[in-house]
Amino acid sequence: MSLIPSNSGSVPLPPLFTLKDNHRIRKRVPLRSTVGGENSGKESWESPVRISCASSIDRKGVNAGSYDIRGKTSEKYFSDQIELENLWDDGYGTQTLKDYLEVAKDLIKSDGGPPRWFCSVSCGQPLKDSPILLFLPGVDGTGAGLVVHEKSLGKAFHVQCLHIPVSDRTPFEGLIKIVEETVMIEYTLSPNKPIYLLGESFGGTLALVVAARNPNIDLILVLANPATSFDRSMMHPFSSFLRALPDEHYWMFTSAIKPILGNYIKMAMVKIYDISLSAFLWQLPGNLSKYLPLLSVVAKIYPKETLTWRLKLVESAAAYANSRLHAIRAQVLVLASGNDKLMPSKNEAWRLSRLLKRCNVRVFEGNGHTILLESGVNVLYFIKANEIYRRFSKYDVIKDFFPVSITELKTSLVETWWYNLYIDAVMFSTMEDGKVVRGLAGIPDEGPVLIVGNHMLLAFDICPLVAEFVREKKIMLHGLTHPDLFRGNAALESLAIPFTDLIKIAGSTPVSGRNLFRLLAKKSHVLLYPGGIREGLHRKGEAGKLFWPEKQEFVRMAVKFGATIIPFGGVGEDDIAELIIDYNDMKRIPFLDQKVNELNQGKKNLREGMGGEIANQPFHLPIFLPKIPGRLYFMFGKPILTKGKEKMSNDEDYLQELYSQIRYDVENNIAYLLKMREQDPYRGNVERIIWKIFHYGNSHKVPSFEP
Structure with missing residues (x-):
């Protein structure tokens, strides 16, 4: 200087x-x-x-x-x-x-x-x-x-x-x-x-x-x-x-x-x-x-x-x-x-x-x-995770995003041996000709791409999804996330920091129409969960069930930018956790009901004013017991191309039909995985450990079912 x-x-x-x-x-x-x-x-x-x-x-x-x-x-x-x-x-x-x-x-x-x-x-x-x-x-x-x-x-x-x-x-x-x-x-x-x-x-x-x-x-x-x-x-x-x-x-x-x-x-x-x-x-x-x-x-x-x-x-x-x-x-x-x-x-x-x-x-x-x-x-990591890295007078979550480095990936939660042992996610994607392959070959390298699917309990799905996209494709998957996850909570700080750090470092963005517009305009790969926290904090017996709005919300903007839409489904939470006390149980227990009310003070309900179950989105921490690990599975469906149809962004009938198709594909992907995982010889944790012992030093992933 x-x-x-x-x-x-x-x-x-x-x-x-x-x-x-x-x-x-x-x-x-x-x-x-x-x-x-x-x-x-x-x-x-x-x-x-x-x-x-x-x-x-x-x-x-x-x-x-x-x-x-x-x-x-x-x-x-x-x-x-x-x-x-x-x-x-x-x-x-x-x-x-x-x-x-x-x-x-x-x-x-x-x-x-x-x-x-x-x-x-x-x-x-x-x-x-x-x-x-x-x-x-x-x-x-x-x-x-x-x-x-x-x-x-x-x-x-x-x-x-x-x-x-x-x-x-x-x-x-x-x-x-x-x-x-x-x-x-x-x-x-x-x-x-x-x-x-x-x-x-x-x-x-x-x-x-x-x-x-x-x-x-x-x-x-x-x-x-x-x-x-x-x-x-x-x-x-x-x-x-x-x-x-x-x-x-x-x-x-x-x-x-x-x-x-x-x-x-x-x-x-x-x-x-x-x-x-x-x-x-x-x-x-x-x-x-x-x-x-x-x-x-x-x-x-x-x-x-x-x-x-x-x-x-x-x-x-x-x-x-x-x-x-x-x-x-x-x-x-x-x-x-x-x-x-x-x-x-x-x-x-x-x-x-x-x-x-x-x-x-x-x-x-x-x-x-x-x-x-x-x-x-890692000083740069914690500067980014605390959202204090900015180039100009105001912090901009999109403009000031700094890509993930090799060190940040290797030292992250998703690269720890115990996380991989517990989750060991398997991903399949569908090529344009309809062929299903293991890995992410069916995901376009060039954006804009909008990836839409279901939320698992406590967002178990976010970390493996984002990590695999970076690892295999060197693509940053920008997840649209509830804004309150960026604000922190002192009572939950010790539990939330590893997760919130990861999603901030990995390019998650507060969900809003404006941010979706800006990300698609930058030709980014965007991850969207229409079911929001209602799916992520679902009740007993609701695993894999969609809680989406009746009318399309995101489809118009995707069509406007000619984005490729990829519906996906994810299953496996029932193999790694058993829900013991859900939101309905908490409301019946005075002490837990009080804690839920305190947690939701000042929180914003993004679905307020909507009818149906989708509007019931209170924050809470469901109580669950870990299970002997099974495996998470993800299936990315056939890409839906909207390029060349930008002029149809105001056609309500077309948009609603496209929205219905996306939802149908997500449900089909979930059903496909639930059926096919029964054929996976390495679905159980013990089987995977044995495979890794006999293949020590082998960089290949643990096998799964043949699609």
Whole structure:
């Protein structure tokens, strides 16, 4: 990020550091410094110049455009690519703690200047119109703490990292000024774009202070174990202890704090998150043995004088931030560790959620203080899942959708061994000539496509459907979902988060005519359940029964866009769960009736005013017992083509006939599956386990009935 005052010349300086060519992560940080005198305006290849304000970054050093003194930016910095393909490679796991420590060593060698911004070459070029993300480091000050996430965040954001040299003694007020100057420049250049501040530990408190001092700027804060609980942490007594500790014994202190800095097992797991259990157990000790010797760098990152100074900064920052929390208007996401040995980060996160106006919290029970270097915390994933990723001033669920990456799929619920063991969905589709095949070959690759079918109990069908479309076709299936599932409910939060995260990441959109129009206009693949939550929360004995409106709702719009309509049916919920207490039972039990009424307060009935059972759509959580798993089955019928019939979108008779045909096809698909699953030799869980034992390592799916 360039911070060149308009009355100053610019002096390009050499790279601050460059790692070896064969190293995975190569960082080059050329500096522009505002210096005058006889060398002003000339190239200098000396060490970075010491100045009283922050050095600024020339983006040319990272294959990018740069800001000139008039504040204009070169468009070549941003990729011309507008969207990524589904299952794009986000590079998660290719950079680890080892890279962080090696980069930190190079940063320490090159110190001597003031705090400065840099952008890692690993970040690459962000997509067009990407917002800026400023990374504010923890007590280490290196700015390299984002190394695990650089490649993924570098596609969604223009990433800039703040580096505070080991020898730097800029006071807290000076650091505030450095960040605020950058924020103001970005705000001036792009007033309609949000500015993201990602703060780790000390950087989290700095981000809160900047947000409190600039309430009218569109800031979004992502805080990783923010140090606002400093006065209640183990770090608090360190300052006085360090002052009394003789220099010759300081090595003992750094050796003592290494084990509590983070969860080193979690750090070693970053690179091996997506492999088999046996390979994981084989590689984990090796990774740990590689990382632990490198921790000798800690003493160089934290010399005694530097650590003493930084702890004073943290104390000042925490006091300042806590006194200004009431002034913060920004959206805030707190990523908190449940096993932080340095600070009570989990309790602090919930405290901040009560004091801040717009604050979401995600807790990671097994992680330590260095949460950004540990596995299980994909920053981009949680930014998207909390719906705070946006390119402009207002969040748009369709325009701001960011495709699913390989890591997000592999680490999702649908890729866990127990989920696949329990569900093991089988899918069949129908070709245009009427032939039924296993898989999704009968689904057109090009949209617009409207896929219409029945809901299973508690929406068991959504996850396997969306996952299989991404996995086999690399197609994102945008499900039209009840808006209340996007708003969350504190009482159901612990149960709902894994599911709601998945549907948000997978492109689900609040159901409305406008959103259906926009998705079809984009030639998307859209998933629609006309029965809504009445089918998804059906009563006993209603599995596979349709609760659709009498008149067509979606057909007119599908015809208007010439969309291909694919009716499908799904069965199998009766093989994995037995409904014990349904809505009718709950209404007869006073305690449960009260809970249902409380749950529905403020909820919107999308079918209100309609006649019949379709209008009876209260939210509730039916009580069921898991059964020894059977299997889910899906059948996609023959595509119904409406291309060339756009002029018939106002023909009521044609639309009603088409609607009746779609419903008839869905019911036929359900009946077909109920009959054919009886012929599946692997319908039972035991049979599938035996097959997998004898076919260990075989990538093929477990067989099913022949269509």
